[in-house]
Structures are given as C-alpha cells and as structure tokens.
Amino acid sequence: MPTSGSTVTRRALLMLLAAAFALLAIIMMSGWLADSTQQYSRSVSRITALRVAAGTLLSQLQDAEIGQRGYLLTEDRQYLKPYEAAVAAVDATIARLRELVDGDAGELHIVDRLVGLAAAKREELAETIALMGAGRREDSLAIVRTGRGMRLMDDARRSLDELITPADAQLDTQLRALTGQARTSGWVAILGGLFILLVVGGAVWIAVGYTRALMQAQRAIQALNDSLEQRVSERTMELQRANDEIQRFAYIVSHDLRAPLVNVMGFTSEFEAGLASVAADLDRRPADGDDATAAEARRAVAEDMPEAIGFIRTSTTKMDRLINAILALSRQGSRTLNPEPISMQAFLENAVASYRHRAGELRCAIDIAGPLPSLVSDRLALEQVFGNLLDNAIKYLDPARPGRIAIRGRAEAGLLIFEVADNGRGIAAQDHERIFELFRRSGVQDRPGEGIGLAYVRTLVRRLQGDVTVDSVPGQGSIFRISLPKVLALSPEKSAHES
Template identity: 45%
Template sequence: MGQFLRTPTLGRRVAGLLTLAIVLLLATNIATLVMINRTARFNDEVDVAQQLRRQTRTVLIHLVDAETGQRGFLLTGNPDYLLVHGDASRELPHELDELTRLARNDPDLAPRAAHLRELAESKLAELDRTVALARTGRVGPALSIVRSNEGKAAMDAFRDEADTIDDITETRLQLRRRQSERSSSVTVGANAVGGILILVLAGVSGWMLRRYVLEIQEARDAIARMNAGLEGQVRERTADLTRANEEIQRFAYIVSHDLRAPLVNVMGYTSELEQAGRVVDKAIIEAESKRKVDPDVVMAVREDMPEAIGFIRASTEKMDRLINAILKLSREGRRSLVPELLDMSGMVQGIADSIRHQTGEAGAEIVVEPLPRLTSDRLSVEQIFGNLIDNAVKYLDHDRPGRIVVSGEDDGAWLTYRIEDNGRGIAPRDHERIFELFRRSGRQDRKGEGLGLAFVRNSVRRLGGDITVESELGKGSTFILKFPTRLILAEAGDY
C-alpha cells in the first residue's frame, strides 16, 4: 500500500478520485438521512399538534352538547334532552384522558391541558348538579345556579384556554413548516451538489482513463512496430545461426573424417612396429646363442618399444572413440525428428530390462513408476533415458545397495521426468561442467570419455526441453528432464 501511494500512477489517481467520490456519496447520504430524520421528527410534532387541536375542540363540543341538553331539560322538562346530556357526559372523561396523553410530553402545553381538564370537570359537575335538582322537581334552585353565571364563566375560561392552545400549536406548525421546507431545500441542495461533484469526478476519471487508453494504444503500436523489426532481425539471425550450425556440423564431420585417415595410418604403422619388434626380438634371441648382445638393446627391444607402442595404441584408440563421438553428435544434429506418442512407462521399463545383468551384478534395482505419455522423437528419447540410466548404474556406490527410481508428472504445459539414484553423487561445482564435452566429475575410475551427458543435453534441447541435476556427494543424484507435452518441429532446435 505504501509503494502504491508513493508511486504517481494512473491507478493511484483513479483510486483517489473514486475514494473522493465515495466519500462525497457517503456524505450526501448521511446528510440526506439526517434531513429525513429531522423532517420525520417535524412531521411527528406537527401530527401531535394537529391531534391536540382536534382533541381540544372535541372536548369543547362535548361540553357544549352536555350544556345544551341541560338547558333544554330545565326549560321544557322534556327528558329527551337528557339523552344528549348523558351521551356527552359519558364521552367527556375518555376525551379528557386522550387530551392529557397528547400533551404530557410537552412542557408548554401539559399545564394548559391540565387546566382544561379542571375547567371541563368543573363545568360537568355544575351541569350534573342542576340536572339532579330538576329531576327532583326543584327547578327553581337549578335555574338559580344557571343564572349565577358560574357555568358561563367556566365555559368562557375553557374557550380562552383552548384558543391559547390553538395559538401555540399554530405558531409551532408554522415554525415546523418553515424548518421542514428549509430541511427539504438543504437535502435537495446537498444531493444536487453531491451529484454534480460525482459527475465531475466521473468525467475526470473518464478523461484520465481515455488518455491512459490512448497512451497504451500508442505504446502498443510502438511495440508492434518494434516487434516487427525485431522479428525480422530474429529471422535473419536465426537463419545465420542455422547456417553457422550447419557449417559447424559439416566442419565437425569433415574434420573427424579427415582425422580418421592419418589415425588409421598411425594404427597401421603401430601394428607394423609391433611386428618389426617381434622380428628384432627373434633376431636377438638367435644372436644371443652366438655372442653376447648389449643389454640396452635387449631392454629397448623387449621393454621400451612394447611400452611405447602400447601408449601409442591406447592414445589412438582413445582418439578413435572421440572421433566416433563427434561424428555421432554431427549425425544426430542432421537427423530429422519424427514426433509420435510414446508410452514412456513401457519404453523406460524396456531400457531397465535391457541392463538387468548389469544391475544384477551391482546388486541394484531400477524402479519405474507410472510415467506420463510424451509426444516426441522416439530414438532421441530412448537415447536420452538410456544414457542417463547407464550413468546411474555406472556410478552407483558399491558400499550400499543401489536403487534407481524413474518418476514423472504432468503439470499441463510441461512433462517432468526424474531419474534419481543413491550413487556417489556429484560435487556442486561440477553440476554444470558434467554437461560439457570431454568433462567428467569425481574419481576417474570408470570408463568413459565425458561425452554422454553432453550428448544428452544436446538431444534434450533439440527436442525443446531442458535438463538439470540436483546432487550431493555421497548421497546420490537426481537428473530432471522437462519436455513440452508435444514436440513442435518448427521449434525444435538443431544444436
């Protein structure tokens, strides 16, 4: 993250703009949520105020109905008026309870609602008293109570208190209405500003992305032009390398062929020298019967000459093997590869069976695990695995039972094979050198010219693969081969 923030890239700038846009969007949403909550609170307060106003008027209406029924009964004596009075009297306690409930959380209106309740209960008591007197036939005292204006005073006081509550709620309603309008305006403004800023940021991001895409396209075009030039150079250099490689192969073949002629002469003359030495030795034997022969001559003929001829013969035989190896490499490089699907398990098991007499003499075993199939050149693959298994048997450690394990795996694009042994191992400094021509590792107590692994690497690379070694002295070696799952002749190299 620190590296990302310190690097002035397009990704960093776009990420910053997107972060800013998200912050603005969150701020706008929070502001909108706050305003919505405030508006909802205002609406709740307005609703309560409206209910309080309606409830106040409802109580007043019931009081007026009760008073109307009381007046009609007193004036006419008709009991039907008492029905209106009775209905209003029964509803008033419930309406007063609702009025008290609506105003209980309001410090300004709660005392006024309580006063209204007192006035209404006082008026209701006065009405009930006069009705009770009239029912017993005492209409005069009842009318005297009415004429005292006690009830009128209570009703006037109730109306005044109700008007005051109406004024307070109306003032609050107007205030809340203005606050709600301001909140709505702020909400709309915040959303508009946020939306404009987000659109601006989106436009800037789009412009930056467009510029970046154009830069990428220009860079891609430039790379395409460079690749076109490079492909031409690669083709030319590949053709040059191919010609040079062919020349080297022809040169190796010609040199090896030309070297063989004088080598054959040397070997022939060596045989003649041996024959001449035997003739001279016979003459010395005959001469010794007649006279004494110089001991130096006898030593020269019977010891020095055979020893020198033996050295010459050994050297010429070694040179002959080297020439044959060079010719083999040259012929292998010119051979056409023929890809086919190979049963690697069967092939490697056949190689192991062919040297069973050697492993039996060495007290060793070769374990061939199930191997993935490979599409490649059969002869080259057989030579590669044959050389590696021969080397593993040749360099086993006689102090412990030999064990050679051949395994493989398929990872999709490549096939990997391992030839693991518990032989004497290879020093780390020789891990690369053993693949060079005429180079060997460790004690030189085994026959060989140092050509096998060079030939193996040449063949592996020609098949488009690679070979490496993991080894430790005294613990054994593991040769790791990697091949493409399918040999493509156009990509197979000629080394």
C-alpha cells in the first residue's frame, strides 16, 4: 500500500522533532560542559598562579640570602644587587599571594605566616648587612652563626610546602575532572552525531520512498492525462452546446409563452370593452322592474366582472414581466462583452446621481468612500449590476430610521472588492443564498418585484469572472460584496464564440 502524504509528513515531523530534541540535548550538554570546563579552567589557572607565586617568593628570599652571604664574605657591595632586587620584589609577590588565595581561610593563614617570616628574614639580613657596613664584621657574622636566618628560611620553606602541596593535589583533581569532562563531551558529541545521522538517514529513506511513490503516481496520472486535453475540449464543447441549447430553449419558451399571453391580454381588452357596453345598456334600463336574475347580472357587471378583469390584467402583467426577465437572462448569456478601462470613482458617481432624487424623497443618503480603484471590464454589465444593487438598497430601506447607503472599494489578493452597504431591513441568514436564485425573494413581500434582479446580478458578475456575496443581519442592514478581476481577460475561444 502506498504511503500517504499525511503519513509521510507525520513521520518526517516526528524525526525532525527527535533530531531537534537530540540537538537541543547536545547544545545543553555542551553548554554545561563548557561552563564546567570554564570553572575548572579558572580554578586550575588560580592554583597554577598560586604555586608560581609561592615558588617566586621562596626564590626571592633565597636570592636575598645569597646576596647577603656574598657581601659578608667579600665585603664587596657588588654582591648586594641580588639582595636589593629580591627585597624590593618580595612585597609585590606577597600581595599577589593574598590576591590568589581568594578568601580561603587556610591559605590566608599560611600567607599571613609567610608575611611574618619574610619580614623577619629581611630584618635579619638588613641587620647583618648594616653591621658589616659599619665595620663590625664579627658582630655581623655572630648573628649569622646563631642560625636564626637558616631557621627562618626553613620555616618559610615548610609554610610554602603547606601552601603548595594542597594546591598540587587540587590541581591534579581538577585536571582529572577536566579530562573526564572532555571525554564525556566527546562521547556526547559522537552519540548525538550518530543519532542525528540516524534520524537524517531515516528521513532520507522516507523521502526516497515517498518520491518513488510520487513518481509512480505521476506516471499513472500522466497515463490518464495523455488524452485529457482532448476530453476537456470535448466536454467544453458539449457544455457550450448545452448552454446554447438552454438559452435557445429559454428564448423559444418565452417567445411561445408571449403569443398566448398577448391573446389573453387582447381578449381581456375586448372583454372589458364588451363589458362596458353591457354596463352602459344596463344603465339605460330602469332598475325598478328587474327580477332577481337581472339584479344578479347588474351586480356581476358592476362588481364581479371588473374585479375578475383586474385580476386577469395583474396576472398577465406579472407574467409579461417574468417573460421579459427570462428573455433578458437568455440574451445576456449571448451578449459580447467589451472590456474597457473604467474609472470606478466617476462611474459610480454617475450611477448614484440618477438615484439621488428618489433617495432624497425617502430620507436616504448615498455616500461613495473614495478613491475607488479602476479596472478593465464591461461597462454595460457593471451599470446593470450596480443599478440593481442600488435599486434594491433603496427599495428595502427601513422606514423607522433615515436611510444610509455607502459604496466603497479596495484591492485585495489580486482582486478588486466593491461593497454596497445599507442600513435597511436586512435579510435572514437562511435566505443569503436563496435571494440569488431566480424568482426567489426574502422577507415580507410588500415591495414590487419578481425575484429576478439579484439572479441577474450574479449571472452578470460571474460573466465578468467575479463573484457576489451578501452579509446581512435583519433589522441592521446588508452588505453586498462584489469581487472582480482588475482586468477582464477573455480567452480567444470565448471571444471567437461571442463574436
């Protein structure tokens, strides 16, 4: 069974979601690993810098002691240069150590001890050098022989060892943690990459299978459509012939109905003339001697027969209008459309001008919300469309309030939309489509009409390659919305047929 497009879409979406979750997990894991690595890196950097600073401090104290020993042995002040440089740098090294301990109480205690030892050592060195400079060599050497300076250096080395040994252990721990995180990061990247490759491979497999199915379906469709153009042409010709036949039938029926209707109307006139003669004759005779039959005849001539003739005339007049409407619809289908540029602003202003007097008598205002877009279409058809809509809007005003009719237009999605809105009595929702059917009307039938106008409007609008719809609420008003192409384009075949 071929896989449907919706199934393929669901599978592809599931795979994409899985890949997205995998990628999100990799990103989150990578972010966490990067943050942890950064923290470990800062810690390793601090410990390394602390170890270097401790070794530098010990080296500086040793350099100062070496310079002192050389001066005491030779009394040559050249040997004091290493001493002076080392003593000057000790304070900066101690400040660096304080900065690197980062608030650790144990490390801070060791640094404080080193500060004291360094100060005592520098004091011992400075004292011996001062005595030697004063010429008191034996006193200076006596201080050295006490071993105080050696003990201070041994204490400093032990303090530095207390600071460096935990730092080395911590450094080793941090390096192992960094190595483990690097290994974890590598595995996450490998597994995530493999999973994504698996998802992508599955998606490709589904796409390839679906593509094959599409190609098979396309070949089948191609096989079915090899003769599609010919079939469409044949069906179009059949439809055109049927449409022409319907129009001819409507014309013939209307024409054949008109002949007996004319006879009925003619004989009705003759009957009315004969009735007038009978009535005149009865009027000349005295009514005193009439019997019951004569009285009944007088009543029939005076009341019943004129009423019957009135009904006949009303019916024949209505039937005549219906026949004329059917003929108009049948002729409209065969009329050649003549597209031309039309300024809808000027066009509708002219159309509204012919209705302003009638609307004014009914306390109705008609407004055009310009500027309106222009188009290329058939002018006569548009005159009939908007004429019918304006006539209906005025006809079905609500007498309980002043009437208001608004015409507006806009461009939307490649079409031009024109609206005729009114605040009339409105149309029930169930009748929104029925009113466009032939001989169908909505609401109370208290206005003249046969239910043809809106059917005529829809026929014309569809011939103009557009559509007409209505939005309406009873008691509030209606909006008739017409959508038309910017340019009415007639196909060569249709143009040739209409010609």
